[in-house]
Each structure stands twice: as structure tokens, then as C-alpha cells.
Amino acid sequence: MSEDKKLMLLTGGNSGIGLEACKILCERGHKIVATVRSDEKGAHCLSEVKSAVPDADIHYMICEMSDVDSVKKLAEEFKSTWLADGQLLDVLINNAGCYFDGNDRHVCSTNEEWEITFATNAIGPILLTDLLIENLKETASEKGEARIVMVNSTVTTMEEIEPYQTDFNDLMLAKPKTYKNGIRAYKNSKVALMMATLGMLDELKDTKVTLNSMCPGPIAGTNLFRSNAGDANKGNLKEPSPQCADREKQKKMIQVIRDMLK
Secondary structure, X not given: OOOOOOEEEEEOOOOHHHHHHHHHHHHOOOEEEEEEOOHHHHHHHHHHHHHHOOOOEEEEEEOXXXXXXXXXXXXXXXXXXXXXXXXXXXXXXXXXXXXXXXXXXXXXXXXXXXXXXXXXXXHHHHHHHHHHHHHHHHHHHHHOOEXXXXXXXHHHHHHHOOOXXXXXXXXXXXXXXXXXXXXXXXXXXXXXXXXXXXXXXXXXXXXXXXXEEEOOXXXXXXXXXXXXXXXXXXXXOOXXXXXXXXXXXXXXXXXXXXXXXO
């Protein structure tokens, strides 16, 4: 993309790679709106970024990515606050994520049928992207480009390692005795996000909206595995399973997630 000043919405901006991305992007002169889960975390984000980049154009909005109503409110308030005066959204960076260690299945406080890792890492990003996609298409039409970035993980390559195979009929590990550890839930969420992201490609054909799925690699101090007392990367990584690379299954995954939101 060109280096003129851009408006970017980045989820999960108060720590880890999200916070560092805010610093780098502000240093390059872009306007960043970062989502956080509380005013305290928002104040921390602004303080850290402005300490590194004193003239940073950095702002925050509160959102809980596992909560559908919170994501919808974010999209509505972002449009009314930042896009009402004709400004365009150039880049959406879906960075926020979570991981829970241990054998206990965590559910969303607003929907006890949903496993919170899957809701945060897969449902939230897809919902937010769908809610802002027309704005990104408008940007691409007027400026010739817009971009969506999905922060994923090479944990998706664990698909062939026991006991990490994905049961596509039980993505949130609700069946008895299927929630064996946090990394399995995390892997399921990232497999779903990867497949759904690829499933969106045809929808963006000829729109000039670029869709990127990337893994930042293992980075210390991101806070993602702050609840992890052990090694989350046991086993040898292999190539993604054939079913994850299947184009029709990718398209089905994006529809599965959208159906969950109905």
C-alpha cells in the first residue's frame, strides 16, 4: 500500500504485537484506532504509544471480541465517530486473541453455548469484518486499495498431530470429554479463522480489497499465553490437512460462522 496517512482499526492494541504494531504504524504517520477491553487498558495503550511516538495519532475504543453485541456496537460507533465526516477506513487489522491453559472449558459470559477462545479468535473477527466490509470496499473504490489483515497462527499446522485433529461438527469442543487442553481450543479457533478467511476470497474478487492472513511467529511477551503454565508447542508441526485446504470447505466454514450469528 502507499505510505500516505491512513486510518486503521486494530483490535487488541493494549499489549503484545498489537501494542507494538500501534507504535510502528503511528511512527509511520498513520491514524490508529485500537480496541481494548477497558478504559484502563485504553489509557495504558495511549500512554505506551505516546511515550514511544510523542506525536502519535492514536485513539482507543472498548470492545469485547467474544461478545456479539459488543462487536456490533464497536462497528456502529466506529462508523459514527470516524467515518461520518467522509473519512475512509483503509485497513482493518484483526489482531485480538485469547488462550486459556488447563483442562477447563471456558464459555462466554453472554452466551454459555459458545467456547470463549473460538468466539474471540474466530467469530469476533469474522463478524467485525462483515460489519465493515462495505466501508472497506468504498475505500478501495475511491482510493484504489484497502486491506484486511487476519492475525493467525502456525498452530493450524498441528492438524495431523494427536489429539489435535479438528472435529468440524464440534468446533467449540462441546461434546463430553473433548475439551482436553487449551491449545486444542486455540488451534480449532485458528483453523476456523484461516479457513473462513480463505473462504472470503471469492467475495472480494475485483473489489481491490486485499485480504491477508499472517502468523507473526513465536514472540515472547505477547501476553497471549499468559495463563499457560507449560509448553503450548509440543509435537512436530506438519502441513495443514487436506480438508483445511479444500476450497469448498473453506467457503462452508465462513457460512458456518455466519450461521452461528443468526
